[in-house]
Amino acid sequence: MAEYQFIQVERDDAVAILTFNRPQVLNAFHNEAMQETLKAVAALNADDAVRVILVRGAGRAFSAGFDLKASAERKMEDVSDWERQMQLQFDFIMQFWHSPKPTIAVVHGFCLAGAFELMLACDVTVAAEGTRFGEPEVRFGTGIVAMLLPWITGPKQAKELLLTGDDKIDAADALRMGIVNHVVPADQALAKGLSIARQMARAAERSVRLTKRAVNASYEAMGFSTAMRTSLDIDVLLNAGTSPEKQEFARLRKEQGLKAAIAWRDARFRD
Incomplete structure (x- = not known):
């Protein structure tokens, strides 16, 4: 099995377990981690011995x-730079939706922004009690890479969460909104995810694969790919442009560090 620097890939019989492994930065996704994940998932998709990811x-x-922090250090000179970067992020997220094999996210602690979108792209989500969810992008002048939330929950709930930038959704509310399938004690989350994965792995492989394809096809019939592409194009323009909030966040991040910039962002939304 290939060796990776920023992720780990293990096997539990027919279940592949992919672990984001940058715990010192709360597993924040930089380009290298995303590229490794794309490579790993492509290999797992091609491995007939793997039934579930x-x-x-x-x-x-x-x-x-x-x-x-990595994004602040990246040189972005024009729209084409943003197009390449946002396409990488989009592909990184959507590989879990498009995988021919079932994908399961087991989340805990923080599941925010791009990680929230990646979790939504998975077929099933198990959340540990205490997990914090949300999409804070509008609070500092950026946007949504993969506009999956309106397809997963209702439009009113999606708009409230996305337009306020709320990033303090708890696991119980995520369950109520249909964002996750199960909420369990933290020490049981992986076991629950593996239990579901093993049931899928024991089912008829062809039936599982074609049933997932059929479910995804129903979204395609409703214009899913067109909507996702349009949203990504809008997000490229949003990120390539500027706003007072985006400028101030960037200034604080550069002069005082990311922690100070996030503190400024959050202080503006305290009642």
């Missing part, structure tokens, strides 16, 4: 989302 995070979080 389960994804999780090392340490105290599933993931805090895209790595803001």
Whole structure:
């Protein structure tokens, strides 16, 4: 099995367990981690011995989302730079939706922004009690890479969450909104995810694969791919442009560090 620097891939019989492994930064996704994941998932998709892919995070979080420190250091000169970057992020998320094999997310701690979207792209989600969910992008002038939430929950709930940038959704509310399938004690989350994965792995492989294809085809009939592509194009323009909030967040991040920038962002939304 291939060796990776920022992820781990293990096997539990026919279940592949992919672990994001940057715990020192809450498993934030930088380009190298995304590229490794794309390579690993492609290999798992091609491996007939793998029936199910389960994804999780090392340490105290599933993931805090895209790595803001890495993005600040990245040289982005024009729209084409943003197109390439956003396409990488989009493909990284959507590989779990498009995988021919069932994908299961087991989340804990933080599951925010790009990680939230990746979790939504998986077929099933098991959440540990205490997990914090949300999409804070509008609070500092950026946007949604993969606009999956309106397809998973209702439009009113999606709009409230996305337009406020709320990133303090708890696991119980995520369950109520249909964002996750199960909420279990933290020490039982992986076991629950593996239990579901093993049931899928024991089912008839061809039936599982074609049934997932059929479910996804129903979304395609409703214009899913067109909507996702349009949303990504809008997000490229949003990120390539600027706003007072985005400028101030970037200034604070550069002069005082990411922690100070996030504190400024959050302080603006306290009642």
